[in-house]
Amino acid sequence: MFIGRQHELIALQRMYDSKRFEMMVIYGRRRVGKTALIDHFLDGKTALYFTARQQNSRLILQSFAMAIAAYFNQPEVDFRSWDNAIDYLVSQARRHAGDKLVIVLDEFPYAAEAEPSLPSILQIAIDHGLKDTNTMLILSGSNQGFMESKVLGVHSPLYGRRTGQIKLQPFDCFDAARFVEHCTAEDAVRYYATFGGTPYYLAQLDPQLSYEQNVAMLCFDQAGLLYEEPMMMLREELKSPAIYDSILQAVSNGCNTPKIIADHIGLEPTSVSFYLKTLEELRLIERSIPFGEKPTSRKSRIHIKDPFFAYWYRFVAPNVTLIETGSGVEIARKTAESAVFATYVGQQFETMCMQWIFRAFRSGKLPLMPVLTGKWWGNNPLKREETDIDVVAAEPDEKKILLGECKWRNTVNETEMIASLRDRIGLIRGYRETTLAFFTKNPVHETTLAKYRNDPDMIFVCADDMFRER
Incomplete structure (x- = not known):
């Protein structure tokens, strides 16, 4: 079952329908879900699809040659170099008539790291051949740093050649x-808080099992598919995975500034900044500042952004010993x-x-x-106390x-909740019109809804409302 990605599919189809490179x-x-997206887009289409592996340049080139031969229904060709292979593709593209010739180089960083000249070879092929053909080239990769610097970056030979990303x-x-479309809204919230939005993790959920059973099977069992997933991902993506693991554990334990993190794990603050930046680029952590503050604000806090990593480091990692003795x-x-x-x-x-706010805007x-x-x-100067606002969205x-208040509780004192949020009006200066939004686990009482039914500046949203149209 393929879910979502409609915007991405439209962008890919638009390229496919064009008559240019x-x-x-x-x-x-x-x-x-990169490969799943490409596969779904290509359903019903023909494409030269090649996925590079972590091998040396010669072995990757041999596999590429086999893919080329199979696609063009030609005898196997033993290309002596990547230049020969790419030149062959250019010659075929020039002869190609009719529908778009689609060439997919999946896990491109593996091939380019094994053959550093490959980006330059592709650049020459595009400039002196492919740009004048009806070809669609898709470069895909998981190494985000490589893709941003060696493919999209200004110093890359391929800079300026892409027509979309x-x-x-x-x-x-x-x-x-x-x-998990048949579960309750409450369980949908719990599932997202546990597994986040990574398609591979969500695809492992068994609809025949309860939330607790799925979590126990996947995360609290030594044989569970996701039991060691965070550490496996850190090993695959990063050098010094033990340091990144220590940082994530520290953040999970409440260390929320570079200095506190550095002190906690025994690193120099100047060193820890590099690791934090890498984790930010992977969208595993996030540095937040109070709404309206300058980016350099000393009030910034660091937290784990990805829900699955946040859950794993908070609840799984501390219990490894018990899990491995059979108490999962x-x-x-x-x-x-x-x-x-x-x-x-x-x-x-x-x-x-906050995600509901973006969807509500798109639907008017x-x-x-x-x-x-x-x-x-x-600080709330009127109350003379520290306070916060859960959700803020503005049109300057x-x-x-x-201003939004989020209450994940079975019961809520609605009068107190409304009064509390009203007290926060004006704490963020520079705005004339304020809308108050209340997000609750369960629906607010009918008397509350009736009281504010004609107030356009009050919004009440419960979990069932949020997930009703999934």
């Missing part, structure tokens, strides 16, 4: 919920029932509420354009702002 660059971290991201909570099912059950997990889900629920259900988004924390040009 196109070059699409698709990248994103492992497991995010897709940095594939994990699904939001609503597309993620389509993997019991640990999974206790975790799902704990107040700590409920608090964690509440934190992730704030992210889901929001009174402003969410140009700037985030959350706010700081129109001086409009939305």
Whole structure:
């Protein structure tokens, strides 16, 4: 079952339908669904599809030659160099008539790292041949740093040749919920808080099992497919995986500034900044500042951005010993029932509420354009206390702002919740119109809805409302 990615498919199809040379660059971290996207796009189409492996240049070239021979229905060709292979493709592209000739080089970084001249060879082929043909070249890769510097970067030989790029991201909570479409909204929230939006992780869920059973099977069992997934990904993507693991564990434990993290794991603050930047580029962590503050704000906080990594480091990693002595099912059950997990889900629920805001805007259900988004924390001078705002979205040009409160609790004092958020109006200066949004686990009481039914500046959204149209 293929889910989502409609915007990306439209972009790919637009290139396919054109009558000129196109070059699409698709990248994103492992497991995010790059190959699935390409495969779905190519369904019903013919393409020269080659996936590079971690081999030396000669072996990769031999495999590439076999793919070329199979696609063009030619006897096997023993290309002596990559120049010969790419020149052959150019000659075939010039002869090709009719539909678009699609060439896919998947895991391109493996081939280019084994043969550093490959980007230059492709650049020459494009400039002196392919650009005048009806060819669509797709370069795909999981090594995001390589794709951004060696393919898209200004110093890359291929700079300026691409006609489009897709940095594939994990699904939001609503597309993620389509993997478990028969579950309740509450379980959809718990699933996203646990597995995030990575398609590969979500595809492992068994619809015949409960949430607790799926989590126990995948995460709290030594044989579980996702039991060692974070460490495996760090080993595949990064040098010094033990340092990155230590940083993620520190952030999970509440260390939220570079200095605190460095002190916690025994690194110099100047050194830890490099590792934090890499984890940010992988979208595993995020540096947040209060809405409206300058990027250099000293109030910044670091947290784990990816829900699955946040869950794994918070609940799985500390219990490895118990899991490996056979207590995984019991640990999974206790975790799902704990107040700590409920608090964690509440934190992730704030992210889901922001995702709802973007979807509501696209469907015309929001009174402003969410140009700037985030959350706010700081001092309330009237109350003389520290406070925060869970969700903020603003349209600066129109001086409009939305302030949101997110409550993942079975019961909520609605009067107190509304009064509390009203007290925060004006803490973020420069806006004339304020909309208040209340996101709750369960529907608010009918009397509350009736009281504010005709107030266009009040929005009430419960979990069932959020996931009703998945």
